[in-house]
Amino acid sequence: MRQTWRWFGPRDRVSIDDMMQAGVEGVVSALHHVPTGVVWTPDEIAQRQREIGTRKDGRPSTLSWDVVESLPVSEDIKKQKGDWKTHIENWKISMRHLSEAGIEVICYNFMPVLDWTRTDLAWERPNGARCMRFDLIDFAAFDIHILQRAGAAGQFPDDVVSAAAERFAAMDDARREQLAGNVVFGLPGAAETFTLEDVRAHLAEYDSISEERLQGHMIDFLAEVAPLAEELGVRLCCHPDDPPFPLLGLPRIMSSEAHYRKILDAVDTPANGVTLCTGSLGARPDNDTVAIFRALADRVHFLHLRNVAIEGDAVMNSFYEDEHLSGHTDMVAMVRAIVAEEARRKAEGRADWSIPFRPDHGQDILDDIGREAQPGYPAIGRLKGLAELRGLYHAFQHPLGAEA
Numbered sequence: 376m377r378q379t380w381r382w383f384g385p386r387d388r389v390s391i392d393d394m395m396q397a398g399v400e401g402v403v404s405a406l407h408h409v410p411t412g413v414v415w416t417p418d419e420i421a422q423r424q425r426e427i428g429t430r431k432d433g434r435p436s437t438l439s440w441d442v443v444e445s446l447p448v449s450e451d452i453k454k455q456k457g458d459w460k461t462h463i464e465n466w467k468i469s470m471r472h473l474s475e476a477g478i479e480v481i482c483y484n485f486m487p488v489l490d491w492t493r494t495d496l497a498w499e500r501p502n503g504a505r506c507m508r509f510d511l512i513d514f515a516a517f518d519i520h521i522l523q524r525a526g527a528a529g530q531f532p533d534d535v536v537s538a539a540a541e542r543f544a545a546m547d548d549a550r551r552e553q554l555a556g557n558v559v560f561g562l563p564g565a566a567e568t569f570t571l572e573d574v575r576a577h578l579a580e581y582d583s584i585s586e587e588r589l590q591g592h593m594i595d596f597l598a599e600v601a602p603l604a605e606e607l608g609v610r611l612c613c614h615p616d617d618p619p620f621p622l623l624g625l626p627r628i629m630s631s632e633a634h635y636r637k638i639l640d641a642v643d644t645p646a647n648g649v650t651l652c653t654g655s656l657g658a659r660p661d662n663d664t665v666a667i668f669r670a671l672a673d674r675v676h677f678l679h680l681r682n683v684a685i686e687g688d689a690v691m692n693s694f695y696e697d698e699h700l701s702g703h704t705d706m707v708a709m710v711r712a713i714v715a716e717e718a719r720r721k722a723e724g725r726a727d728w729s730i731p732f733r734p735d736h737g738q739d740i741l742d743d744i745g746r747e748a749q750p751g752y753p754a755i756g757r758l759k760g761l762a763e764l765r766g767l768y769h770a771f772q773h774p775l776g777a778e779a
Contacts, residue, residue: 376678376713376768377731378761379403379441381752385426388748391436397758398765401441402427403482403733412449412462415469420476442677442731443473444482444650445614448596453487454580455592463599470600474607480731481604482650482677484614485593487584487625488577489559489569491617491655496557496750497739498695505739507751508695509618509658511687513554515539516546518623521555522571524578530624532689560750578623586626590637593628597642604646610727612648612676613638617655619662620691630659632667639674648674654681654735657703658694664704665712672716678732680764682706696736696751699760710767734760 380399382389384407394402404423406415423440430436446469451459470481484490494517495508511531516539518527528536546554559569569577584592597611604611619630628634635649649671653664668675682702686693700706713730720728737756739748748754 376710376717376764377401377441377729378765379731379733380757380761381444381733381735382427383407383749383752384423387752388746389752389754390431391427391429391438392431393754394438395430395436397761399438399761401731402438403442403444403731404440405444405446411447412451412458412465414465415446415472417472417475420472420478424476440476440478442480442482442733443478444677446470446473446481446483448483448485450488450577450580452596453485453589453592454584455595456580463596467600467603470604470609471607474609479608480610480612480676482612482614484616485589485596485629486616486627487581487589488574488623492558492622493560493750494554494557495695496560500695500738503740503744504756505744506696507736509693511535511691511693512538512542514558514622516543517554517558519543521551522574522623524575524623526624530621531691574623578625581625584626586628589626590628590634593638594641597638597647601642601644601647605644609646610648610676611646612650614650614679615652615655617652617658618691618694619656619659630656631662632670635667635671639671645674648676650677650679651675652679652681652735653704653706653709654679654683654696658683658685658692659690660685660688660692660703661690665708668709668712668716672712672719675716675730676727678713678730679735680706680709680732681735681737681760696738698738699734699763706764707767710764711771714768714771732764734758734764736760 378399379401380394381403427438427440428436449462451457452462493507494510494513497505498508515531515535520543616627616630621627651668656662657664682697682704683694684697684702717728734757736751737753737760739753741755743753743755
């Protein structure tokens with residue numbers, strides 16, 4: 376398990392020096408400032424590598440850019456509209472440039488319109504820690520009463536619709552604006568952000584796109600890019616939907632083991648792989664994340680290890696970002712399964728036997744509170760998660776741990 380850390384570039388509140396002190400071995404990053412669909416140039420890639428390779432005082436760091444997260448797939452590609460063919464060619468050129476720079480793992484996602492979705496970005500826990508949360512009633516209030524999407528009320532249970540109406544009526548203008556901002560929140564420094572009007576316009580263009588059709592578009596995309604990835608020795612890994620259930624009437628196609636299996640079988644090449652995110656997949660009570668890892672292990676190229684606490688039995692439910700060793704995923708069993716898979720790969724002589732992982736998200740604790748870092752990416756909260764995961768890994772590497 377190669378220990379990595381997500382970094383959003385020079386404006387990230389966590390520095391290269393901080394990551395070195397945390398003991399990580401590699402960095403997960405992206406060129407967030409480059410507009411989606413535009414080629415990542417060798418100069419821009421080299422600049423990010425220099426930033427990762429340099430400490431505050433100018434001395435070289437011990438870190439390298441190991442994983443791209445994400446090389447974004449444009450809405451045009453997902454919808455097969457507009458400049459989608461040009462965007463695929465540009466994606467392939469960017470992949471070639473990354474390969475020439477020595478980067479072999481590229482994470483991406485195929486979520487329509489919005490990336491991960493939360494209603495609260497700093498929800499307070501009883502112990503004073505803050506975390507991200509998806510509240511189903513708040514989201515219904517946004518969808519039905521703020522976005523005012525046609526037919527939205529018919530896609531929630533009746534009790535949720537009633538509760539959402541009451542909650543919306545109790546919100547003042549500031550809370551309504553905050554909720555809308557949380558739902559459409561983007562990554563720091565991203566070149567593309569959405570307004571409510573942008574969201575409405577994109578939703579209208581998805582009216583005729585079913586789950587099956589979106590799956591077909593993804594397969595078409597992979598049929599173009601995966602053969603080149605195989606030729607270059609690059610491993611592509613798709614991140615699951617977050618949350619892993621339909622929102623805003625949009626199709627969701629990477630929310631379960633069955634979804635992944637369909638895509639992996641359709642473009643059956645080792646380069647077409649999985650980003651196994653225990654937090655995203657774990658937000659559905661019918662997803663056994665450990666079983667999903669074991670079923671897809673041969674094609675897992677990247678791991679996001681985090682946990683969520685689910686607040687219901689239905690597929691669509693409320694949840695919050697829990698501590699790494701709590702929540703829906705049995706993280707002890709997960710790390711045990713990862714160590715076993717790495718041993719299997721090593722015995723086969725696979726060069727990719729050590730799977731990169733990062734402690735995904737984290738609760739704001741101690742000095743994280745008030746630092747105004749990227750929601751979900753605090754320094755101390757992630758360091759706590761990394762320490763816990765590192766401890767599990769070392770325990771299973773020890774003979775007594777392996778027998779436990």
